[in-house]
Structures are given as C-alpha cells and as structure tokens.
Amino acid sequence: MNVEARPNLSKVQEARVGIADCDVHPNPTSLEDEVFPFLEQKWRDHIETYGMPQRIGFAGGTQYPKGQPRASRRDSYPPEGGPPASSLSFFREQHLDPHHVDLAVMIPLRIGQALQNMDLAVALCAAINEWQQEFWTRKEPRIKGSIVMAYENASDCVAQIEKHAHKDDFVQISMLSRTPDPLGHRKYWPIYEAAAANGLPVGVHAFGYGGNPPTGGGYPSYYIEDMMAHAQSCQSLIVSMVYEGVFDRIPDMKLIIVEGGIAWLPSLAWRLDKIWEKNRMELSHVKRPPSEIIREHVWLTSQPIEEPDKRQQLVETIDWIGWENVLYASDYPHWDFDDPKRALPVQLTQEQRDGFFRNNAFKAYGLS
C-alpha cells in the first residue's frame, strides 16, 4: 500500500502509453493564500470567526483520528514546504512523471461541500472550482478538475455545472458518498440531469459528513471501521440510485464510484436482482434487472483495490463486474496509495491492461 514512488524503477509494468489516474488530491498550500482570493470578504471573515462547521462535533479534523497526519504518505510533503500535493512541481516529480500519468483527475476534498451553512458551502465550492483552474488545470494539461458543488442545494449546483461544464479543465462533477439522504433521493435529481445534459459523469468520492451514523447500527469506535464502512456506504448509494429509478429517469447518467473498493459490486448486483424480482410491484419504475442497469451506468475506481492471496480471484471478480467498468486510481498523496506497478499484479490481456489503466477512463469521461 504505502509504497514509495521510485522514479528510477519503472520496468515492473512499464506502460507503452501513459495511464489515467482517476483519483488524485491536490491541496491548496493554505485556504487563505490560494482560495480566499476567490471568496467575498464576508465569507473570509465568517471562516476566520466561526470556522466551517460540518455535521460532526469537532471544530477541525475528523471524527476518527486517522492513521497518520492528513491520511497522507509521509514522503509526500513537498521539499519547499506546505501540505502533501500542494506543489505542482513535486506532484509532477513524485507522481505524474515517474508513473507516466497522462490524465490525472483531481478531486478536491476538505472543501466543505456539505457545510452546515449552505450559503458558505455554495461560495466555497464556487471558489474551489476557480482555484482548480488557476493553480492546476491551466498550468498542467495532464491534470483535469472535478466540478465541486454544495450538493444539498441543487439549484446552485446546476449553476456551477452550467458555468464550467464546457471547459476542458473539468471532466466530471464531484459529490461525496456520505450524504444526509441516499443519493437516489429526488432532491438530487436536478444535479444528475444537468450533469447528463452536459455529458459529464457524476463522480462520487467516499467520505463526507451527512449527519448519519456510518452504519445502520450507529457509530463505530475505530478509524478502521469508518474506513471499511465506505464500501458499505457506496453499496447503499448504488442501491438507492438503482431502486429509486435515477438511471431509468436519466438514461445518459454516468456514475463513477471513487475510493470505495470494487470487489463487492457483483455480490451487490446479484442481490439487487433477486430483491427486485420479488418486489416488482414496489419497484415498477425500475424497468430492467439492476445488474444490467449497473453494468451500463456505473464505473468504479480501483483504489483501494482488494487483495486476495490468490490474485486470480480478483481477475474473476472483475470478470463479473465487467473489465470496461473499472478505472485505475492511485489516491495520491494518501497513505493507501495504490502504485500502478502493483495495483493489479496479475496476468492480464493487453486489452484488459489498456482498458484498466487508460482507455476505460477516457471513454467514461468522454475524452479522446
């Protein structure tokens, strides 16, 4: 997992063409220096006075202290200072260049998509979209942004999508998985309709503070439980979107699940088919077996990829998911970074390899 990038050792799985990395996390050196310039003075004052409360008790930080500072690789701090992945030059040096990354999709986190103060969340997300362009996408064409938005306020989300969707800087919209209501809820439909109308996939990254306990049985005690439960939150949001009819209503909708793992999907799809068959009366708006809907509309990014002892079992699992539905992601600079040389250490066909590391992503994002 936490493997150092080794710029001089690229023979293990040398790619003939560059890869697509569908989840990286550049950070501002500080909100004050890089993001405040895009905020009205009243919001700068507000943040300095009251902070940015979310639906958790701590004024800063997280509910569950992470395994290491900022959940980041200890070698990912730029030599010139600042937090991990805050320096474009070091980002290139440690990740983009040695790993032959042609496309890196940045997903800004810790930026308050679900702040308690909705107006602040709207303003901050708008600022972050400007920051992505100013500090990253315009300076480095290999990096593409994600349109972030205060997703509890659909009308402002639609405005952000329409403002940025036509730009080469952005390849998807981005939401978080732990929402106040499951993502199939009708209050989110205008967001999906706008994304689909503009040809953008909806990326849903694990994390977020929706105000619900992470499990149906309450709050767990430990960080490892919180981390593990992201796979279950992602399963629940797929259940919700399929059963609540999002994909039947919006045929062009593309969903990309980011950082929730992948290998649980076949079991989930089988289960949903069986429950659907028995509840056709309740689910009359769901016209096809859930497994078909999922195969057509849902992509998964690979990190943190499951690691069976018998690696061939992972291949068999991806056979069930569909090879075209899985996208490589590193999660740079976080601690559970998956090195592309080691993310899928199995014998693959050239087509599988090209799809996993590059082509599937370009297709999912509608890039050529």
Next chain:
Amino acid sequence: MDPKTRAADVRAILPGAVDCDVHPSAPTMTQLMPYLDEYLAESVVNRGIEQLQSVHYPPNAPITIRADWRQGDGDGLARLQAHLLDGIGVGTAILNPLLGVQLLFNADMAAGFARGLNDYTAREWLDRDPRLRSSIVVAQQSPELAVDEIERLAGDKRFVQVLLLVMGDRPLGNQMYWPIYQAAEKHGLPVAIHAGSMYRHPTTGIGWSTFHSQDYAANAVNFQTTLTSLITEGVFSTHPDLKIVMSESGVTWLPSFLWRLDKYWHGLRMLTPWVDRMPREIVASNVRFTLQPVDAPQDAAVLSRVMEHVGTEDLLLFSTDYPHWQFDGDNAVPEGLSDSQIRRMMIDNPMATYPRLSEAAK
C-alpha cells in the same frame, strides 16, 4: 414428501438436516397475554398496545411470507410442520421469533415481552414438536436485562442460541454488548445476529430509504459493518470461544469483504492491537452464515466459483429462512454447491456450531 415424488432437479435434504433459520408465525397480543407478567399484561390492556410487528417485514410484502406458504390449514405450527418439517423434510428447525420487542425504547417493557415471548415459544412450539429448537429473544436495549434472560433460560437445552438484530443502538462489537457475549459463551450458546433493525438510526449510513426493497437490501451492508465491528472492536479477542451466526445475511459478499478487511488490518493494525490474527482467520474459527437468501445468480458455475473464493466448507449453515420467500418450490439448495458442502452445511457444521443439538433436550 416421498423423495421419489420430488422434481428431479430438487437437491435432496439429507436425513437429519438442521435448518438454522426458521421463523415461527408471531403470536398475536391475545396469544401472548397469558405469558406476560401481571403488570405488563395490565399495561397492554390499559395502554392499548395492540401489536409489536416490525416495519422491517411488512406482513403482506412478498418476501415476508411466500405466497403458497400463506395457505394451509391449522395454526402457525401446523403450517410450519406441513410446509417445512414434513414437506421439505428438514430434521431439526431452529426458530428465530421475529417480534419487534427490540424496537421498544422502554428496556424493562422489552425484557417483559421477551420473557413472555420465550415462554410462549417453549409452551406453544417446542413442547408440541420435538423437532424444534429456538433462539432466546432478549432485550437488546439493555445488556444487563439480556443477560438475566439468558441465565433464566440457559438450563432449557432446547434454547440453542441468543438472538440479536443486526442494526442496534451501536455496532454489535461495541463493549456495551460484551456481557451478552460473555453469558452466551459461558453457556455454550452461539449468538445469532439476524436481519432487522431496532430503528435507532437510518438503515443505511447515508440516510433513510424510500422503499422497503432498499431496507431489505440494507441488511447485507449492515452485516458487513457488523462483522467489521465484531472483529476490530475485539469481541473474539476477549471471547475466543464465542460463535456468531449471521442469519439471513447473504454470503457472497464475504470473500471481497475479507480481502478488504485483511488489507486494512495490515495497514492499520497498530490502531487495534488486540486483533492479533488476520480477520479471515477469526471468521474461519468464530463466525458462521446461514444459507438463505442465496445472493448469487442462477448460474451454478458462478456460485461454485464464489464458494472457491470463500475457501472453506465450514462456514455455511443450512437454512430455508421459512416462511420468507427466498426460493420457489422445494428448491432450498441452490445449484453450485458441492456434495460435501451440502453435507457439511446440513449436518456437520450445525452440530459443531450448536453443542446443544447433541445434548438431550431438557
């Protein structure tokens, strides 16, 4: 039913097969009244407490009772005998009574209903058919009161396990619940964790569902988070002889779940140092899964491959989940399980999991 009259494609139920998840019809309040203590019985009347049915299994919903099992003469026991014991032909059936006593907020009232329900089950079901065994229903609201009920009934060997709902106040590995595990371990009682919720929280970590189908699907993800909790919070480190039976949980999610948990354990085990074995080893020694509902497609090759991923034939316990609609006809055993897996799940694994099945009743 004579085996010769079965359709050729129905897998045989072995003589003596143990069905580890069966639901007796819930008693009406009138049926329960004679078994309630005086104060509670008076409360039922004076406060107009008419029923304790959980919304988790709407009485008329398709999964709750299979359509052809809604038919039949006689009371609930007579129908269960006709459909399951004499019909499908299981040798022993372990009853998991589903009445929403766990949903009450008044823990003393819950304990009162649990006592009444257990006594009702003993008199009206266990006394009337020696093929039946039961779980002990407890007030999940209060581990202290739950332990009292376990101690009260532990002497009756027809009670073979303790029943909890998968969605409680806190994840079930939490130390708050350990007294229940200690009492169960002491008496050689596995703890069955069954689908269902106390409805203290939304059924998913991302909020309330729109449809019953979503809530039913939510069970499987909550079995996953519960297994994470039991392992990482140290239940098996402290109670190494405790057996947990995941009931109505599904099982095809297990291999990928363990690939992920083993990986995270490697990366984060310094945060939970009491977990001194790989999670998969803990599951192999301490956790079992009932068969139905089988969350696999019809294709036998797929289930066969999934069972290879599971990697051991020790984990499954045969169940029909009667009368929930999980299969049609007498097809309780899906295609794709090996003959040795079938023998183990019907006979060997239940006998190893439930020491009380080998002991004389009473």
